[in-house]
Amino acid sequence: MTRDTAASVFALATPLILALLGALFGALTRTVSRAARARGYELDLSVLGRGAVGVAADFAQHVVADLKDPTKHGTWDAVAARAVRDDAVARLARLYPAQFESVVGQIGAIAARELLGTLIEHAVVLLKTPPRAHAVGDLFGETVLPPSAPAPVPLTISPSALIPPGAIAQRGHIRAALLGVVLLVSLAGFTLRCIHAPTLPPVSGCTPGATACERDAKMVCSSTRRWEPAGDEPCAAQGRVCAMTDAGARCVRVTVTTDGGTTDATDQ
Amino acid sequence: MPLTSDQAHQLAADVIASQGATAIDTHDAAFEVFTSLLHALDFVVPGAGTTASQVVDAITGRSLTVPGPAGPLVVLGHDASDPVALVVAATEQAVHAAQMKRAGQIQSWADYLGSGELRALRLGHALAAGAFAKHLLTGTAPDIDALVRAARTMAAPLPLSGADETTLGMVLTSQLSDLDEGERPSIAAAGAVLARLREIAPDAIVAGGWKS
Secondary structure (H helix, E strand, O other), X not given: OOHHHHHHHHHHHHHHHHHHHHHXXXXXXXXXXXXXXXXXXXXXXXXXXXXXXXXXXXXXXXXXXXXXXXXXXXXXXXXXXHHHHHHHHHHHHHHOHHHHHHHHXXXXXXXXXHHHHHHHHHHHHHHHOOHHHOOHHXXXXXXXXXXXXXXXXXXXXXHHHHOOHHHHHHHHHHHHHHHHHHHHHHHHHHHHHHOXXXXXXXXXXXXXXXXXXXXXEEEEEOXXXXXXXXXXOOHHHHOEEEEEEOOEEEEEEEEXXXXXXXXXXXXX | OXXXXXXXXXXXXXXXXXXXXXXXXXXXXXXXXXXXXXXXXXXXXXXXXXXXXXXXHHHOOOOEEEOOEOEOEEEEOOOOOOHHHHHHHHHHHHHHHHHHHHHOHHHHHHHHHHOHHHHHXXXXXXXXXXXXXXXXXXXXXXXXXXXXXXXXXXXXXXXXXXXXXXXXXXXXXXXXXXXXXXXXXXXXXXXXXXXXXXXXXXXXXXXXXXXX
């Protein structure tokens, strides 16, 4: 493919490419953002699940045990059970504010409190199982028991089961994001193949600001000591000739003198 | 006699055509169709419409030269009510179109985007030709410092370093310092605007000594 052909193809496709790039970038940003939020939400749930075990254990050993103790004040009934559950949820939310806010942001305050309630209830169930048959990690499908321990009671909850469908469903979009990245890289590669490096002339060591005539055209010495064209056409295009004057290189009028058949270039 | 709007449009189109480019006026119906097509992309690629709007917003109110299938395209986003501004913008963009033709449409982008020095030179040539057109139509002597400041704005968001601005000033000085002595900038578009202006509206040439 010649450079001109590539240029024409590129030019024809420029609006479409710009739009596609924008759309791909937007989709990529949204996908990555959603995936990051889903992963963060998953981690928050994990932390809350572990916290729920601790809160449930604390309430079981103190509040519930006292209520169930006939020698102590209070009774353990449905109202008391509900109140203890609400207190446990409130404490869990208070102890893990960042994680709780994250869950609220995903599913709303009411649903978030219900979710904490289920975590507490599940933690209570775990606490009631035989001591070596479960571990804290079981709550999220992880086993921290030694290999010799009895098989745990299958009370595991997959994190994905606790995450709203809208949040976890973004996982599949990672593939689309990767495809977008591959497309962008391919497009950039194609573009770079068509584009050459900037065409700077060689450094000549001239004095910056100096002027000169080269092939009847005015030249200026750039700050990087390169001779650069001061214009894009020779002085001949306006019926003049490039000559050095007191003010530097100028396009001066040509005056033809007949003495001796010489041609003289003069300013003016 | 001041340049009329019709004369300005004709002059702008002629100068741009003389450098092998095609003019597109953002106030033309054709440009409206073009922007509508860009917006219609939203139906094909969700989100593309927003991008198209950003592209259109970016070029509205300013003139620029872009590669085209049959040569550079000059998009004129000038103030339509100001004939002088139109001619100046057209002359500047005609210079960029000539640069694009000479270096290659993609290479000229690489030069402009990849080198501050080349960017300064390209802008210097364009501004010198534009300042010459303005000088012809208003008689105003070019202000080099003001032109360097204008270049800073035109180059944005790409930067011009101090050294680049110095180079730009050298080019402008070299091209514009002898206007009073009848030496026009050695830039093809400057020659084209002078020649066409002499044909279309010689009475609009205010600067002394340039009518013929």
